[in-house]
Amino acid sequence: xxxxxxxxxxxxxxxEEKKHYAFNSLVGKYQERIYWHIRKLLINHEDTDDVVxxxxxxxWNNLADFREASQLYTWIYRIATNEALTFLNQKKRKxxxxxxxxEKELINSLEADEFFxxxxxxxxxxxxxxxxxxxxxxVFNLKYFEEMxxxxxxxxxxxxxxxxxxxxxxxxxxxSN
Amino acid sequence: MNTQDNKRNILENLKKDxxxxxxxxxxxxxxxxxxxxxxxxxxxxxxxxxSFAMVKSTLVFAGGFAGLALIIYFGVSIFFTKLxxxxxxxQNEIAFLTEYSIISELDESTLIESFSKENSEISDxxxxxxxENIINYLVKEDIDISTIIDEL
Numbered sequence: 001x002x003x004x005x006x007x008x009x010x011x012x013x014x015x016e017e018k019k020h021y022a023f024n025s026l027v028g029k030y031q032e033r034i035y036w037h038i039r040k041l042l043i044n045h046e047d048t049d050d051v052v053x054x055x056x057x058x059x060w061n062n063l064a065d066f067r068e069a070s071q072l073y074t075w076i077y078r079i080a081t082n083e084a085l086t087f088l089n090q091k092k093r094k095x096x097x098x099x100x101x102x103e104k105e106l107i108n109s110l111e112a113d114e115f116f117x118x119x120x121x122x123x124x125x126x127x128x129x130x131x132x133x134x135x136x137x138x139v140f141n142l143k144y145f146e147e148m149x150x151x152x153x154x155x156x157x158x159x160x161x162x163x164x165x166x167x168x169x170x171x172x173x174x175x176s177n
Numbered sequence: 178m179n180t181q182d183n184k185r186n187i188l189e190n191l192k193k194d195x196x197x198x199x200x201x202x203x204x205x206x207x208x209x210x211x212x213x214x215x216x217x218x219x220x221x222x223x224x225x226x227x228s229f230a231m232v233k234s235t236l237v238f239a240g241g242f243a244g245l246a247l248i249i250y251f252g253v254s255i256f257f258t259k260l261x262x263x264x265x266x267x268q269n270e271i272a273f274l275t276e277y278s279i280i281s282e283l284d285e286s287t288l289i290e291s292f293s294k295e296n297s298e299i300s301d302x303x304x305x306x307x308x309e310n311i312i313n314y315l316v317k318e319d320i321d322i323s324t325i326i327d328e329l
């Protein structure tokens with residue numbers, strides 16, 4: 001598949017005959033980055049698969065109205081983040097679990113997950129990250145894994161502060177464990 | 178070494194490799210699975226729209242028919258109800274009158290006739306009685322017919 005720019009893909013998408021081709025190219029271009037972003041939040045592969053599909057379906061439904069106020073990738077990333085956070089909240093409501101118990105469930109599933117190949121230290125790090133509030137988790141994942149971008153609707157200063165707090169908590173957790 | 182630096186190093190020294198994995202060829206098929214879902218959703222939406230339009234028109238027709246049926250029903254009910262009340266009323270009146278024997282199949286003409294008859298019977302009886310008295314008087318007073326005629 002030829003690598004088109006975001007602008008080209010948007011233009012193709014607005015032509016009825018080229019709509020599907022443009023969309024498939026878009027998915028091919030961003031699917032992995034979107035997948036890993038969501039996976040770090042949800043941990044579980046099956047849940048991530050659902051949310052990734054929901055994200056791109058939402059992109060399909062709304063791309064015609066995209067006003068290019070931000071980068072296309074940023075826009076998709078924001079949709080993915082919102083979908084993942086909504087999914088987490090729905091899961092908690094569904095099982096009537098308070099946040100702490102649900103995070104525990106995620107940690108337990110991580111240990112038994114066939115698609116988790118990290119060592120003991122990696123497992124500890126993931127457990128520490130899971131102990132963070134959701135939005136802080138998003139910020140930490142982005143910065144730590146060098147993928148910082150304008151995702152959350154907040155200022156740069158607030159993002160830096162949030163990251164700083166997240167780092168402190170994780171360091172404390174790793175020290176005590 | 179500074180404790181703070183140690184703490185920093187903990188995180189920075191951790192491998193930043195991705196500890197998560199995906200099933201084999203997952204990303205190769207993801208795009209087509211998403212496209213299939215979009216196609217399925219579009220077909221479902223179209224079917225739902227058509228079904229909704231059909232149901233809507235059926236409901237409108239059924240609603241109109243039901244409304245008409247109700248109007249006819251109430252119209253007929255009111256008509257027969259009114260008729261029934263009048264019939265009942267006259268029947269009730271007759272039953273009352275018959276029960277108290279006030280009138281028993283009598284009408285005005287019959288009443289007048291019977292009254293007239295009664296009066297004539299009475300006047301006849303009175304007439305007869307008067308004639309006798311007159312005759313007795315005439316005999317007693319020795320008054321002859323020429324005298325009566327002169328008086329009249």
